[in-house]
Amino acid sequence: MNPRVVRVAGVVLDLCILVGACAFVGARINAHSYYSGDVRSCQSAAYIANFYRARGYSLSGSILGVHVNGTIIESPGFVLDSARASLFFSTGRDVFIVYSSDQKIRDPLPQEVDPLRLSLKVDRDVDRALISLDPIWTKGLAQIIQKVGEISQALDEAGIPYELYVTFKLHGKGLSEAISSNEVPIYWLEELVNAKCSGLFMFVGSTVAPFYLLIENMNWRDLDELNALLGQWMPSDSLEMLAYDIQLKVVFSAPPDESSKATIYKELTSISGVRYVKFTTEFKD
Amino acid sequence: MRAKSVGFNPAGIAVDALIALALIGVILTSAMPRERYFDIRGANMVGIAATYYSAARRGYSIRVEVEGAWHAGGAFRASGKVLYADSKRLVLFDDEKGVLVLSDEFDEAYVDGVPKRVLIKLSKASSVGRIDFSFPYSTLEELESLGEVCRSSSIPRLKGCFISASFGVWLYDANVTIPASLIADLAASFDGITEVKTVGYEAIVKVRFMDLDSALALLERLTVTLDREGVPYKRILVGPYELTLLFEGLSSEEAAGVVSQFVARGAERWVIHREG
Numbered sequence: 403m404n405p406r407v408v409r410v411a412g413v414v415l416d417l418c419i420l421v422g423a424c425a426f427v428g429a430r431i432n433a434h435s436y437y438s439g440d441v442r443s444c445q446s447a448a449y450i451a452n453f454y455r456a457r458g459y460s461l462s463g464s465i466l467g468v469h470v471n472g473t474i475i476e477s478p479g480f481v482l483d484s485a486r487a488s489l490f491f492s493t494g495r496d497v498f499i500v501y502s503s504d505q506k507i508r509d510p511l512p513q514e515v516d517p518l519r520l521s522l523k524v525d526r527d528v529d530r531a532l533i534s535l536d537p538i539w540t541k542g543l544a545q546i547i548q549k550v551g552e553i554s555q556a557l558d559e560a561g562i563p564y565e566l567y568v569t570f571k572l573h574g575k576g577l578s579e580a581i582s583s584n585e586v587p588i589y590w591l592e593e594l595v596n597a598k599c600s601g602l603f604m605f606v607g608s609t610v611a612p613f614y615l616l617i618e619n620m621n622w623r624d625l626d627e628l629n630a631l632l633g634q635w636m637p638s639d640s641l642e643m644l645a646y647d648i649q650l651k652v653v654f655s656a657p658p659d660e661s662s663k664a665t666i667y668k669e670l671t672s673i674s675g676v677r678y679v680k681f682t683t684e685f686k687d
Numbered sequence: 688m689r690a691k692s693v694g695f696n697p698a699g700i701a702v703d704a705l706i707a708l709a710l711i712g713v714i715l716t717s718a719m720p721r722e723r724y725f726d727i728r729g730a731n732m733v734g735i736a737a738t739y740y741s742a743a744r745r746g747y748s749i750r751v752e753v754e755g756a757w758h759a760g761g762a763f764r765a766s767g768k769v770l771y772a773d774s775k776r777l778v779l780f781d782d783e784k785g786v787l788v789l790s791d792e793f794d795e796a797y798v799d800g801v802p803k804r805v806l807i808k809l810s811k812a813s814s815v816g817r818i819d820f821s822f823p824y825s826t827l828e829e830l831e832s833l834g835e836v837c838r839s840s841s842i843p844r845l846k847g848c849f850i851s852a853s854f855g856v857w858l859y860d861a862n863v864t865i866p867a868s869l870i871a872d873l874a875a876s877f878d879g880i881t882e883v884k885t886v887g888y889e890a891i892v893k894v895r896f897m898d899l900d901s902a903l904a905l906l907e908r909l910t911v912t913l914d915r916e917g918v919p920y921k922r923i924l925v926g927p928y929e930l931t932l933l934f935e936g937l938s939s940e941e942a943a944g945v946v947s948q949f950v951a952r953g954a955e956r957w958v959i960h961r962e963g
Contacts (some may be wrong), residue, residue: 442733466740468736468740468771468772468773468774471851471929472770472771472819472851472895472896472929472931473819473958474740474743474744476744516773516774516775517774518733518736518737518740518774519737584859584861584888587855587857587888587889587924588887588889589855589884589886589887589889589891590853590855590857590889590891590924590926593853593855593891593926594824594926594927597853597926597927598927608886608887609861609886609887609888610861
């Protein structure tokens, strides 16, 4: 055989071995930064979500499960938040609480989905914005809704479709008095809001020592409904409340480019009461 | 070189035709729903739910036959339509036995029994078997009027009318003498999934897939018990609720008529199921 051909073949073989070795090392390094698979148990899904979210990765995928009202939910979406054994899974407008069916039979929450299959995959092609606001005195939810409206207008400037989820707490002397003096059927209100609005609405405390109301991962379009329900069931003199720990999660349908980000950042930070704006791949506290 | 003559061979054409027919047959049978069944042994609740929803999504009409053991002991056989299934529970409507809640866990008093064998029979759906309605929160009187509609003959071929709702009993006093377990036990004596939470000034009774008349009877029994115990209450609160209607088989026109009747009574959303 021509010695020249043998030399060229040798070089090609060396290159192949080098490329193979690099691929192997690369795959080992990236092994823990990528996941794609199906799970049935939400406990496993929550473990996977916690693992990757803690490392700054987002997870998208799809859900097949049974809603607590008996409807079958089969929809693509993404993980908005995760806890030890549950997930907030958003399909865009709706936010479902996926709970671990490995737990014993228990009383489920109104937006809960019992999963039959959860497909999850690490999604690197995302860019999200986390906005923190200073505490606001609000009559009902009017001031909060106004502030979220301003933020929404600023986001509209960039022209990228988005979904906005709101988390905050409500505390007020009048609210506490109304609850402890039995003017508000608070646990009933909790049921009602959870049935009508997305995300989670919770009363933290007891009727003897009322503490605060928690609104977690609620789609901002549901704030008007929540405001109407609070206005209907709470005495008008107890609607003066302090909203605090306010966080807004913005999920863009496509990652904004640098100029759009700059526009969004400039617009948002010019709004009074905006504590910070952070672009991130995943929402982490 | 000699040119080979090419001609039609009748045997070849026949074989080709047979292959083409077989292919068409395979494509048609795989594309069209057909009678089939799944035989699930043991209390595999996840398997039952997954099989049920998989068939329901494909548009089959589904009938379930169950062999099992009662919670209280003894064997039973039941058959009927599935009202609800999840990874823990199967809620079945049997024409004779009514609503049965089957589960492999007996933690809750409302569980009637455990399935040992489940036969899920699928057939081609041809008519409307179920309509689900969503109503906003309302009053007990409105609920009673819906009960009258379900009892009247204005709804054709109605097999059952079931409610999934939360009821609140708003009391005047906290820490009342009536124990939570009493309310829970009262609720558990009715068919369907019932969950009770008594906290602060309230008792929240959640019912799911309970016969509408039973739900009204439960509320009446609850209020009578509270009155006799001398526990004053402010109001009975009726939350947003879902009404599930099961039919023997409705035509599309009849289904439209039923929908318009309930829309007139305040239904906000509805889903028409052909799979039953």
